[in-house]
Amino acid sequence: MYMKKYPCVYMRGGTSKAVFFHEKDLxxxxxxxxxxxxxxxxxxDVKQIDGMGGTVSSTSKIAIISPSDREDVDVNYTFKQVDIVIPRVDGSANCGNISSAVGPFAIDEGLVKAVEPITVVRVLNTNTNKIIEEHVRVEDGHAMVHGDExxxxxxxxxxxxxxxxxDPAGSKTGKLFPTGNKRDxxxxxxxxxxxxxxxxxxxPMVFIRAxxxxxxxTELVELNQNxxxxxxIERIRCIAALKCGFVEKWEDARTKSTSAPKVSIISDPQDYIDMDKNEVKAEAMDICCRAISVGSLHKAYPMTVAxxxxAAARIPGTIVNDIAKPAPDQDIIKIGHSSGVTEVDVKMDGERVIKGGVTRTARRIMDGWVYVRD
Structure with missing residues (x-):
């Protein structure tokens, strides 16, 4: 019996990896x-030994790309989070890190014309129906890989x-605050x-004070053992899923809404040692955060959650604002996470979120065919 094969590209986007498919090849x-x-x-399989998964949520991801027929969009991008220990694929949310690889993929695959020195790729994420604009450095007709970022x-x-x-607010629920409250x-x-x-x-995400x-x-992977x-944390996440309208019973979120909402554990700025054994100082951040993704500590911080x-840091009344205490005109929020500090640039109009900007890197790791058993 022959196996089926599908053309694909394996890419790193930010701190995640995914198998990329052209929709036409599926x-x-x-x-x-x-x-x-x-x-x-x-x-x-906890080892994912018979596939390309890397045994953690950030390396068990899929991206499906197709040309867009919208005048204001270049490509459509659908994200899928593949669970590890249960047979589930969740398409209820986007991955910001994998989003960063969509622009380079689209350029290198000829879906978007390469324009030097920077090609702007407008991406519609179909999971959230939101647009992501990506500014990709280009050289010799291809997305650049080398740089000093x-x-x-x-x-x-x-x-x-x-x-x-x-315009990132209301990606799944249509509301910036799905419960109608800034705190519950x-x-x-x-x-x-x-x-x-x-x-x-x-x-969608839920913030919890550490x-x-x-x-x-400041905990790292040892948190998984607690x-x-x-x-x-999981029960809180499940109740938040119920409040967002994703499930009818909170218990169902364990299997029916594994990717949404995301979880961020927040605390005052503080010193800690990150995943790479580097010292991170309290003064380098506005808030200390730890993300939980599909039941485990995220080894960095999801860009959508960033x-x-x-945004939450800039809106008075949230528990995030209580900790971060940014100045009224402070666009840059510095987030201390498991792998260091990431800056997010949030543009606001009062309490309306205009856009959120982050910086990433991405690259193609391999391309070819992936084989699956019938």
């Missing part, structure tokens, strides 16, 4: 896609990509009441 029947994507990644969580340097998430009190079964902020900006979980907020705290964190 079956017209989209109901077949999820099964293909799980086989591509080797899911379900450093992003925390990726070794070495690369070519700078400037990304702007346009959740009564968490087995744990009691806790104050949170639920925000939908580039992606101290309310009984942790410092089963009680991780269960507390945009949302920056």
């Amino acid at each position: 079956p017209e029947d989209r109901s077949l896609w999820d099964e293909i994507f799980m086989k591509v990644m080797g899911t379900p 450093v992003i925390k969580g990726v070794p070495g340097t690369g070519s700078r990509i400037d990304m702007y998430f346009e 009190i959740f009564d968490v079964p087995g744990y009691g009441e806790i104050e949170v902020t639920v925000l939908d900006c580039s992606n 101290k309310d979980l009984g942790i410092k907020g 089963k009680d705290v991780m269960e507390h 945009v949302g964190t920056g």
Whole structure:
């Protein structure tokens, strides 16, 4: 029995990796896609040994690209998060890091004409129906790879990509604050009441104070071993999914809404040692954050969550604003995370989020065919 094969490109975007497909190379029947994507990644299996997944959420991702028929958009981009231990593919949210690889992919694949020195690629993320504008450095007709840009969580340097998430509020729920409140009190079964902020900006997310979980907020992968705290976080996330209207019962979010909402654990600026054993100083950040993605600590910080964190930091009344305390005209919010400090540039009109800007690097790792078993 022969295996099926599909042309693809394996790319790093920011601090994540994904298998990229042209939509035209996939079956017209989209109901077949999820099964293909799980086989591509080797899911379900904690090792993902029979596929291309890297055993963590940031390396178990899929991107599907196609030309757009909209005049204001160059390409359409659909993101899929492939779970690891359960047979599920979640398309309810976007990945900001993988978004950064869409522009270079589109240029190198001939979907967008290369214009030196910078090609502007306008991307419609179909998960959120939001536009991302990407400014990609170009040389000799291809997206540049080499450069002096450093992003925390990726070794070495690369070519700078400037990304702007346009009008990011209400990506899935249609509201910046899905519950109608800037802060809510959740009564968490087995744990009691806790104050949170639920925000939908580039992606839905819930913010939780580290101290309310009984942790410092500087923890790294050891947090995954704290089963009680991780269960507390997951129950909060599930209740937030219910409040956002993603599930009818909060318990269902464990299997039916695994990627949305995202989780950010926030605390005051503080010193810590990051994933690369570098010392990060409190004065380098406005807020200390840890992200939880598909049940585990994110080893950097999702870019969509960075945009949302920056927006929440600038809106009085959120628990994020309480900690960050930015000046009224402070556009740049510095976020201390597992791999260092990332800056997000948030443009506001009062409490309306105009756009959020971040800087990333990306590159093609391999291209060819991926084989899946029937």
